[in-house]
Amino acid sequence: MTQLDELGKKAKRAAQELALRDTHSKNEALFNWSKALLDAKKELIDANQVDISKAKENGIAEPMIDRLLLTEERIESIAAGVREVAELADPIGAVDGMWVNEAGLTIGKKRVPLGVIGIIYESRPNVTVDAAALTFKSGNAVILRGGKEAFHSNLALVKVLQQALSETGFPADAVQFLEDTSHETARKFMQLNGYLDVLIPRGSGRLIQTVLENATVPVIETGVGNCHIYADAAADIDMAANILVNAKTSRPSVCNAAETLLVHKAIAADFLPEVEKRLAPFSVELRAEEKAAQFLKNYTEATEADFETEFLDFILAVKVVDSLDEAIEHINRYGTKHSEAIVSSDYFAGKRFQNEVDAAAVYINASTRFTDGSEFGFGAEIGISTQKLHARGPMGLHELTTTKYIIFGEGQIR
Amino acid sequence: MTQLDELGKKAKRAAQELALRDTHSKNEALFNWSKALLDAKKELIDANQVDISKAKENGIAEPMIDRLLLTEERIESIAAGVREVAELADPIGAVDGMWVNEAGLTIGKKRVPLGVIGIIYESRPNVTVDAAALTFKSGNAVILRGGKEAFHSNLALVKVLQQALSETGFPADAVQFLEDTSHETARKFMQLNGYLDVLIPRGSGRLIQTVLENATVPVIETGVGNCHIYADAAADIDMAANILVNAKTSRPSVCNAAETLLVHKAIAADFLPEVEKRLAPFSVELRAEEKAAQFLKNYTEATEADFETEFLDFILAVKVVDSLDEAIEHINRYGTKHSEAIVSSDYFAGKRFQNEVDAAAVYINASTRFTDGSEFGFGAEIGISTQKLHARGPMGLHELTTTKYIIFGEGQIR
Numbered sequence: 001m002t003q004l005d006e007l008g009k010k011a012k013r014a015a016q017e018l019a020l021r022d023t024h025s026k027n028e029a030l031f032n033w034s035k036a037l038l039d040a041k042k043e044l045i046d047a048n049q050v051d052i053s054k055a056k057e058n059g060i061a062e063p064m065i066d067r068l069l070l071t072e073e074r075i076e077s078i079a080a081g082v083r084e085v086a087e088l089a090d091p092i093g094a095v096d097g098m099w100v101n102e103a104g105l106t107i108g109k110k111r112v113p114l115g116v117i118g119i120i121y122e123s124r125p126n127v128t129v130d131a132a133a134l135t136f137k138s139g140n141a142v143i144l145r146g147g148k149e150a151f152h153s154n155l156a157l158v159k160v161l162q163q164a165l166s167e168t169g170f171p172a173d174a175v176q177f178l179e180d181t182s183h184e185t186a187r188k189f190m191q192l193n194g195y196l197d198v199l200i201p202r203g204s205g206r207l208i209q210t211v212l213e214n215a216t217v218p219v220i221e222t223g224v225g226n227c228h229i230y231a232d233a234a235a236d237i238d239m240a241a242n243i244l245v246n247a248k249t250s251r252p253s254v255c256n257a258a259e260t261l262l263v264h265k266a267i268a269a270d271f272l273p274e275v276e277k278r279l280a281p282f283s284v285e286l287r288a289e290e291k292a293a294q295f296l297k298n299y300t301e302a303t304e305a306d307f308e309t310e311f312l313d314f315i316l317a318v319k320v321v322d323s324l325d326e327a328i329e330h331i332n333r334y335g336t337k338h339s340e341a342i343v344s345s346d347y348f349a350g351k352r353f354q355n356e357v358d359a360a361a362v363y364i365n366a367s368t369r370f371t372d373g374s375e376f377g378f379g380a381e382i383g384i385s386t387q388k389l390h391a392r393g394p395m396g397l398h399e400l401t402t403t404k405y406i407i408f409g410e411g412q413i414r
Numbered sequence: 415m416t417q418l419d420e421l422g423k424k425a426k427r428a429a430q431e432l433a434l435r436d437t438h439s440k441n442e443a444l445f446n447w448s449k450a451l452l453d454a455k456k457e458l459i460d461a462n463q464v465d466i467s468k469a470k471e472n473g474i475a476e477p478m479i480d481r482l483l484l485t486e487e488r489i490e491s492i493a494a495g496v497r498e499v500a501e502l503a504d505p506i507g508a509v510d511g512m513w514v515n516e517a518g519l520t521i522g523k524k525r526v527p528l529g530v531i532g533i534i535y536e537s538r539p540n541v542t543v544d545a546a547a548l549t550f551k552s553g554n555a556v557i558l559r560g561g562k563e564a565f566h567s568n569l570a571l572v573k574v575l576q577q578a579l580s581e582t583g584f585p586a587d588a589v590q591f592l593e594d595t596s597h598e599t600a601r602k603f604m605q606l607n608g609y610l611d612v613l614i615p616r617g618s619g620r621l622i623q624t625v626l627e628n629a630t631v632p633v634i635e636t637g638v639g640n641c642h643i644y645a646d647a648a649a650d651i652d653m654a655a656n657i658l659v660n661a662k663t664s665r666p667s668v669c670n671a672a673e674t675l676l677v678h679k680a681i682a683a684d685f686l687p688e689v690e691k692r693l694a695p696f697s698v699e700l701r702a703e704e705k706a707a708q709f710l711k712n713y714t715e716a717t718e719a720d721f722e723t724e725f726l727d728f729i730l731a732v733k734v735v736d737s738l739d740e741a742i743e744h745i746n747r748y749g750t751k752h753s754e755a756i757v758s759s760d761y762f763a764g765k766r767f768q769n770e771v772d773a774a775a776v777y778i779n780a781s782t783r784f785t786d787g788s789e790f791g792f793g794a795e796i797g798i799s800t801q802k803l804h805a806r807g808p809m810g811l812h813e814l815t816t817t818k819y820i821i822f823g824e825g826q827i828r
Contacts, residue, residue, distance in 0.1 A: 355434060
């Protein structure tokens with residue numbers, strides 16, 4: 001039996017046990033995780049320093065090293081995140097609906113855990129604890145496969161969680177860590193059918209693409225966001241500029257940041273100079289198509305590739321459209337079905353945009369940056385689904401569950 | 415561009431249009447399908463006769479030929495099925511929930527169509543119309559890939575539907591048929607990423623396995639059912655025998671039929687002879703493990719393989735268990751997570767069975783044969799999902815939809 005089969009078997013056994021535990025004891029375990037993490041600050045920082053030194057030796061860029069770093073403050077924030085998950089409502093056991101069929105059977109649709117969840121992620125060690133807390137609270141066992149840069153940090157974090165699980169009478173195997181970080185083993189992990197009920201990749205577009213191409217277990221596709229702000233003919237210029245600046249510059253590296261600005265021709269002459277002025281302090285590079293360029297001072301010429309690209313940087317593609325129809329068509333062609341926004345005071349334009357744009361989240365008069373589990377009120381998120389099956393948009397605890405029909409009879413036959 | 419890309423493009427365009435049409439006009443179109451099918455009886459039967467002659471030439475078995483056959487009566491029943499779908503509630507446009515977040519955004523979760531659905535199925539031509547009606551009513555475009563035995567029947571049926579669509583102002587491409595029935599093209603169909611939002615196989619275990627292994631588009635796994643009836647120590651013997659006989663013999667070829675009987679040792683001596691007597695008129699072959707065999711007259715010895723097999727025939731594997739725990743363990747090991755039943759008057763035994771057995775539908779004191787969209791009250795079904803993501807159990811119109819977050823702001827930024 002391979003190491004992966006072993007992990008899979010243990011996870012399955014833990015999942016069976018976990019599925020039957022009540023909310024109160026799961027919460028107690030989570031509060032114990034939080035306490036254990038705070039108690040282990042020193043060991044965690046020591047383990048993290050091993051990763052940091054290696055990263056520096058390997059000449060990893062400063063922002064990447066910062067993402068990797070654990071400090072006392074960051075550990076406190078991770079522990080606080082765990083307590084927040086403990087305080088979320090437990091979706092498990094709720095019956096979404098119950099009815100009596102023609103034969104007199106009482107049929108209920110009950111929320112149950114998915115079972116065993118695999119997570120593949122990249123450098124940030126806080127994902128280890130965030131993902132474990134959400135999967136645990138929703139009654140699932142998890143197998144974590146983190147990036148090799150954070151290996152020692154992740155291992156130390158998982159050990160703390162496993163110890164804390166045992167202390168509260170839970171199977172330590174509810175949270176497992178794949179210690180072999182080779183690409184070959186990652187590939188086998190993506191094909192661990194029979195053990196993994198779902199695999200969720202968290203990270204770059206490249207990681208997600210690799211998982212989609214290689215996985216034979218069910219996958220939830222997350223994250224890639226080529227998001228648009230469309231300033232309609234009836235847009236309030238000031239509001240549209242505010243929203244655009246927020247969506248582009250407040251955190252350009254995330255999936256819900258805007259990448260393209262579409263402007264209706266009727267307001268282009270007023271709006272585009274205003275946008276250029278407001279973006280100047282952030283040194284945003286504008287890649288403008290011809291009709292937009294005439295209203296700008298500093299820009300480069302946009303190519304088709306620019307409209308297809310998730311820049312994740314201080315770059316914005318800009319295009320003038322002749323109509324709402326053209327805006328919708330452009331978005332449905334180039335968008336990644338993540339988050340899209342119209343700015344308009346025209347009721348019918350907003351309604352049409354929301355109906356006809358195909359995306360997980362479609363905004364009228366707000367920044368795309370709100371597409372986020374916490375912002376939506378789910379408390380936390382495991383990722384943002386850009387697929388249509390199972391879950392679409394920010395995924396919280398609810399999206400980590402499935403249902404089971406429970407049927408009560410009195411001897412009925414068909 | 416390949417024929418498949420062409421089909422995909424047309425389907426996508428049709429899906430965009432379909433998603434915006436109201437319930438009333440979709441229903442009108444469906445009533446027109448029904449009328450058109452009745453009007454075309456003669457052409458349909460003629461086309462079907464081509465398939466039937468070929469099947470006879472090729473020495474296809476009589477039951478298969480019967481499944482393939484279209485008669486006036488069967489066409490009437492297919493047309494009636496379409497009218498029933500028209501009368502079902504339309505899930506599209508409903509908002510499952512709406513709330514205001516901390517920033518004051520109103521966030522709603524709206525039901526929308528999945529988009530383009532692919533269906534791969536085998537011989538019965540009625541599936542062509544059933545599947546088309548359900549996907550159409552839920553606002554999706556469909557690409558159908560039927561078996562080559564029913565080629566002429568399917569083509570004739572789809573032509574009738576397309577003509578009827580055009581007459582009511584809908585794009586004929588809302589229902590398309592893959593005319594190339596080669597295995598090679600089927601494989602490419604399973605990898606039509608970018609066009610197919612989901613692929614649903616309907617048919618034998620082998621077909622489903624092929625789809626799971628080859629598809630790169632999202633798949634909903636359906637149908638395989640190795641279902642158990644567990645007669646508990648506290649079972650009413652007569653009720654348990656009724657349920658077992660119904661679950662085994664009322665239609666052995668379907669996925670919700672029982673394949674294994676588990677009997678608690680405390681009632682084995684009374685129950686098993688009764689079961690043998692009641693099954694005798696149906697000539698059910700009993701494959702009994704040792705402890706069960708001692709209470710039976712006619713049986714063959716069960717091997718482990720018998721407990722793993724979905725017989726879909728008048729064969730029943732039989733095993734005596736020492737406890738409820740052993741029954742649950744056996745089911746969770748050998749079952750396919752489809753439908754499982756306990757017969758017991760013990761409240762706690764029923765509760766434990768329902769909590770701990772991992773399956774789409776878990777029954778107390780009723781036959782597993784009820785796992786069916788119509789029986790559950792969904793009106794019709796596109797298949798029975800045995801996976802945990804997106805849909806579990808019978809899938810009706812609701813399961814052919816996804817959601818879109820619609821967000822209403824007043825200029826909010828984050």
